[in-house]
Amino acid sequence: MKFKCILLLVLIANTVGAQQILLELESEPGDVVGQGLSYSYTEADGDFYVSKQQTQDGFLEWISIEFVQNNQLVFYFAISPRTGREFIIGPYPNITNLGNSFAQPGLHASFYETPNCDRNFGEFQLLELELNGNQVTRLAVDFSQHCESIEAPALNGVFRYFSNGEPFPTPPDTDSDGVPDSYDNCISKANADQSDSDQDLLGDACDHIYTEASVLIDSDIDDFLGEGIYREYSMLNGRFRVLRNTFEAIQFSFHNSESFLNIYLAMPFGMPLEVGVYENVISYNHQEVEEPAMDVHYNSRSCSFVGGFEVFEVLRDAAGEILKLDFAYNLSCGNSNGSFSGRIKFDDRIRDVIFYSGIE
Numbered sequence: 001m002k003f004k005c006i007l008l009l010v011l012i013a014n015t016v017g018a019q020q021i022l023l024e025l026e027s028e029p030g031d032v033v034g035q036g037l038s039y040s041y042t043e044a045d046g047d048f049y050v051s052k053q054q055t056q057d058g059f060l061e062w063i064s065i066e067f068v069q070n071n072q073l074v075f076y077f078a079i080s081p082r083t084g085r086e087f088i089i090g091p092y093p094n095i096t097n098l099g100n101s102f103a104q105p106g107l108h109a110s111f112y113e114t115p116n117c118d119r120n121f122g123e124f125q126l127l128e129l130e131l132n133g134n135q136v137t138r139l140a141v142d143f144s145q146h147c148e149s150i151e152a153p154a155l156n157g158v159f160r161y162f163s164n165g166e167p168f169p170t171p172p173d174t175d176s177d178g179v180p181d182s183y184d185n186c187i188s189k190a191n192a193d194q195s196d197s198d199q200d201l202l203g204d205a206c207d208h209i210y211t212e213a214s215v216l217i218d219s220d221i222d223d224f225l226g227e228g229i230y231r232e233y234s235m236l237n238g239r240f241r242v243l244r245n246t247f248e249a250i251q252f253s254f255h256n257s258e259s260f261l262n263i264y265l266a267m268p269f270g271m272p273l274e275v276g277v278y279e280n281v282i283s284y285n286h287q288e289v290e291e292p293a294m295d296v297h298y299n300s301r302s303c304s305f306v307g308g309f310e311v312f313e314v315l316r317d318a319a320g321e322i323l324k325l326d327f328a329y330n331l332s333c334g335n336s337n338g339s340f341s342g343r344i345k346f347d348d349r350i351r352d353v354i355f356y357s358g359i360e
Contacts, residue, residue: 307331
């Protein structure tokens with residue numbers, strides 16, 4: 001993978017020492033953001049504000065860079081990995097607008113008084129990153145942003161923030177196939193060709209696990225919760241989480257940019273969840289001790305309901321935490337005739353196969 005911006009201003013690497021703050025921008029003729037001009041800023045020209053930020057639920061994280069002169073924002077830049085992932089060193093091709101797609105990394109670069117891109121294309125390369133919590137202590141990134149089309153003129157940039165400089169750390173490549181983890185479509189198994197026959201963003205070498213973690217949501221048009229929605233998601237489309245509380249109730253949650261599904265399942269007498277069919281359950285937190293219970297929230301909606309669930313498989317680790325869970329659910333809100341149903345398949349052991357170590 002070649003990045004145009006890596007070739008930008010090669011002399012910088014030879015003249016700029018470690019610990020400096022530097023922003024170099026070169027706008028190609030016709031670029032609407034940079035207006036075809038070149039820019040060079042250091043800490044002597046103004047103030048730089050650099051931070052790592054994330055949404056309240058931790059679903060999307062990004063690094064933002066602001067350059068301010070005379071209390072006026074001059075340039076804003078932000079990058080994000082694929083939604084639901086963490087930043088790691090390496091190249092990030094095929095970017096889109098920040099936060100617009102779960103499947104693609106994001107980038108945004110803009111000046112205060114020039115137009116923004118409606119659609120972003122291009123790439124960035126995260127060369128160095130050191131964090132202290134959400135405080136960025138070192139950063140080196142090169143980028144290339146094209147507005148509206150990958151064929152459009154680019155705004156190329158080089159940013160260094162207390163960087164150690166070259167040589168930069170080698171991007172991790174867990175399976176040693178020559179494709180950095182930052183965009184490898186199968187982290188755990190060598191697949192240098194990155195073949196993806198069904199174009200589901202998971203390489204053919206890993207595709208057998210695609211259906212082992214999935215969410216199905218199906219609702220009737222007159223259902224209060226789903227209002228006729230039908231969705232199928234995998235771990236590639238959003239964030240899965242399963243938690244167990246002290247009363248042995250199991251909470252499953254899934255969320256992405258368009259859906260948030262939260263389900264509680266509880267057995268009678270605070271017993272651990274078991275395989276079986278549970279009908280006419282009571283709403284969680286309102287059940288008697290001898291009754292099974294369920295609670296379902298979809299996109300901030302919930303209701304008094306009649307319904308139940310069926311557990312097909314439960315697998316736990318030595319501490320009793322859920323490794324694998326497979327269950328179906330069905331309910332009807334008391335004030336509607338439609339049903340809200342679906343099936344959840346969760347397997348915590350396959351996260352690192354799809355993504356990389358450390359993902360929740």
